[in-house]
Amino acid sequence: MLDDLIARLTAGDRRALARMVTLVENNDPASRAALAQLHALGGKAHIVGVTGSPGAGKSTLVMQLVRELRRRDQRVAIVAVDPTSPFTGGAILGDRIRMQDLVGDPNVYIRSMASRGSVGGLSSATRDAVRVLDAAGFDTIIIETVGAGQAEVEIVRAAQTIVVVTVPGMGDDIQALKAGILEIADCFCVNKADRPGADQAAAELRMLLSLDTQRDKDAWKPPILKTTAATGAGVPELADALGRHLAYLRESGQIVVRGERQARSEILALLYQALLAKLGATLGPAHFDQIVAAVAARQSDPYSAASVIARALGIALPSEDDATG
Amino acid sequence: MLDDLIARLTAGDRRALARMVTLVENNDPASRAALAQLHALGGKAHIVGVTGSPGAGKSTLVMQLVRELRRRDQRVAIVAVDPTSPFTGGAILGDRIRMQDLVGDPNVYIRSMASRGSVGGLSSATRDAVRVLDAAGFDTIIIETVGAGQAEVEIVRAAQTIVVVTVPGMGDDIQALKAGILEIADCFCVNKADRPGADQAAAELRMLLSLDTQRDKDAWKPPILKTTAATGAGVPELADALGRHLAYLRESGQIVVRGERQARSEILALLYQALLAKLGATLGPAHFDQIVAAVAARQSDPYSAASVIARALGIALPSEDDATG
Numbered sequence: 001m002l003d004d005l006i007a008r009l010t011a012g013d014r015r016a017l018a019r020m021v022t023l024v025e026n027n028d029p030a031s032r033a034a035l036a037q038l039h040a041l042g043g044k045a046h047i048v049g050v051t052g053s054p055g056a057g058k059s060t061l062v063m064q065l066v067r068e069l070r071r072r073d074q075r076v077a078i079v080a081v082d083p084t085s086p087f088t089g090g091a092i093l094g095d096r097i098r099m100q101d102l103v104g105d106p107n108v109y110i111r112s113m114a115s116r117g118s119v120g121g122l123s124s125a126t127r128d129a130v131r132v133l134d135a136a137g138f139d140t141i142i143i144e145t146v147g148a149g150q151a152e153v154e155i156v157r158a159a160q161t162i163v164v165v166t167v168p169g170m171g172d173d174i175q176a177l178k179a180g181i182l183e184i185a186d187c188f189c190v191n192k193a194d195r196p197g198a199d200q201a202a203a204e205l206r207m208l209l210s211l212d213t214q215r216d217k218d219a220w221k222p223p224i225l226k227t228t229a230a231t232g233a234g235v236p237e238l239a240d241a242l243g244r245h246l247a248y249l250r251e252s253g254q255i256v257v258r259g260e261r262q263a264r265s266e267i268l269a270l271l272y273q274a275l276l277a278k279l280g281a282t283l284g285p286a287h288f289d290q291i292v293a294a295v296a297a298r299q300s301d302p303y304s305a306a307s308v309i310a311r312a313l314g315i316a317l318p319s320e321d322d323a324t325g
Numbered sequence: 326m327l328d329d330l331i332a333r334l335t336a337g338d339r340r341a342l343a344r345m346v347t348l349v350e351n352n353d354p355a356s357r358a359a360l361a362q363l364h365a366l367g368g369k370a371h372i373v374g375v376t377g378s379p380g381a382g383k384s385t386l387v388m389q390l391v392r393e394l395r396r397r398d399q400r401v402a403i404v405a406v407d408p409t410s411p412f413t414g415g416a417i418l419g420d421r422i423r424m425q426d427l428v429g430d431p432n433v434y435i436r437s438m439a440s441r442g443s444v445g446g447l448s449s450a451t452r453d454a455v456r457v458l459d460a461a462g463f464d465t466i467i468i469e470t471v472g473a474g475q476a477e478v479e480i481v482r483a484a485q486t487i488v489v490v491t492v493p494g495m496g497d498d499i500q501a502l503k504a505g506i507l508e509i510a511d512c513f514c515v516n517k518a519d520r521p522g523a524d525q526a527a528a529e530l531r532m533l534l535s536l537d538t539q540r541d542k543d544a545w546k547p548p549i550l551k552t553t554a555a556t557g558a559g560v561p562e563l564a565d566a567l568g569r570h571l572a573y574l575r576e577s578g579q580i581v582v583r584g585e586r587q588a589r590s591e592i593l594a595l596l597y598q599a600l601l602a603k604l605g606a607t608l609g610p611a612h613f614d615q616i617v618a619a620v621a622a623r624q625s626d627p628y629s630a631a632s633v634i635a636r637a638l639g640i641a642l643p644s645e646d647d648a649t650g
Contacts, residue, residue, distance in 0.1 A: 039623060264617045266627040266631075267617065270628065271631050272633060293588075305359050306592050317603060
């Protein structure tokens with residue numbers, strides 16, 4: 001049944017695609033075996049993350065970008081992620097409804113994902129949805145978030161190219177630059193660039209970037225683009241910049257480095273999940289809460305507690321037993 | 326020998342104290358058994374974290390705060406942490422040298438800690454140094470960081486009361502508010518308040534705080550203080566605010582909530598460390614790198630890889646084996 005679903009979605013069947021995304025979003029046990037197969041089929045799409053201040057016009061900008069990429073004959077998928085709300089829809093869906101031309105296009109696929117209780121859960125669900133869409137043969141997959149908090153940053157880290165959208169006016173810039181966004185951006189858009197202050201906002205970003213000593217001097221210099229999503233001005237230049245960044249990633253070998261970094265963090269996150277599951281199955285949450293409370297109340301200490309638990313889980317090393325036993 | 330060291334440091338022997346801090350800083354195996362004992366002796370100190378933009382005058386402000394707390398007959402320790410530099414000293418030490426009155430005071434203890442390769446390592450070393458100082462009977466322990474990046478935020482999270490220091494002028498404010506600092510602050514200082522723009526900076530902070538919907542409406546409202554570290558103006562008010570926050574934590578029961586949150590994250594971090602150690606001992610780093618590279622190259626997938634590793638480590642659950650096997 002799963003093999004049939006995979007065969008149909010790779011052949012372009014949209015209902016099979018939607019069905020599979022739902023399976024992975026619900027973290028259905030059957031989906032893991034499918035994801036293993038889908039992972040092997042992927043690796044061709046350009047994965048673009050779009051984040052930035054709430055109210056910066058990200059949804060409209062993304063829709064204009066999709067139109068531009070369609071003009072360039074690409075198949076495009078969007079995963080719109082809202083870590084702040086347990087409901088899909090809201091602002092994200094509202095914008096979509098106005099884009100009737102895209103809704104009917106078989107080469108455009110839009111999916112909203114909402115909070116699943118934990119950021120970790122939502123970001124792994126997003127990564128898996130991207131995996132399905134990649135296997136389905138989309139050329140560009142855009143991960144769009146509603147805000148620019150720490151949760152959003154974690155989610156867009158699954159992308160190869162990260163676009164940070166801001167607007168003229170200081171308050172919004174501060175919001176956008178929270179949570180270490182400056183460091184992860186591959187491209188900046190000052191959107192609503194028809195408003196006063198766009199040049200100043202771009203200059204401020206340039207100044208901030210020049211202060212960022214973490215960036216390698218010889219590496220990619222993030223362009224700062226001015227866009228007006230309402231009219232589409234600057235959007236072709238954004239599409240060009242995305243293409244240049246992908247070319248840079250390929251030529252520099254950074255695409256392999258980023259892919260391995262991602263694989264490593266995904267495997268470690270899955271192992272940490274397995275550790276928590278084993279912890280729950282071995283001790284039970286109530287017992288773990290008791291241990292935590294005893295440490296906080298100084299009846300025990302974190303080292304002894306962790307050592308006892310590690311032994312119960314079978315992950316203690318012999319030397320560790322010696323040191324604490 | 327360790328018991329003797331602990332007895333001497335709790336009796337006020339500064340050489341024993343320095344020796345123990347060095348043991349925990351070097352993550353000496355012997356230190357874990359000592360930390361277990363020291364943890365039981367602690368819990369009396371007020372732990373204050375101070376973070377904020379580089380150049381905001383944090384070191385001078387901390388020194389003035391120490392003088393004020395000394396006037397209030399407190400014993401005060403400072404752990405000055407620089408995650409950006411592998412060397413102790415630099416700006417942090419430079420400021421200290423000018424504070425000769427404090428250096429000779431037996432009721433003041435100053436310790437610099439520098440990068441240990443990983444943020445996780447530095448923040449656990451900081452927590453352990455605080456644990457030693459708490460057991461040694463200091464009334465207030467100040468964790469001071471050089472900047473306001475994500476590393477610094479993780480480090481000051483070990484505190485009960487977090488002070489964010491900023492200065493008049495937008496560029497610096499943006500730096501200070503990066504990395505989700507707004508959400509964790511219990512108290513703001515607009516330092517160098519004799520400069521133009523201090524009132525405006527305070528008003529901007531007030532506005533940003535009012536936008537922060539994450540904060541519980543009934544909970545602590547972070548005060549926004551104006552200080553001039555060079556003259557000491559506003560420092561008694563800062564000391565008062567710290568005392569009020571500690572009283573709030575105790576009366577509201579938040580001190581227990583924060584203590585348990587901290588114990589939980591510390592135990593989980595130690596378990597994750599144990600997992601990584603077991604991973605290294607079981608597979609070896611080169612083999613793990615091969616697995617990561619195979620996943621990135623789509624010869625394997627993260628789920629199968631994690632499942633195989635979890636089984637090798639003995640943390641796979643039976644149901645997990647069923648789903649993937």
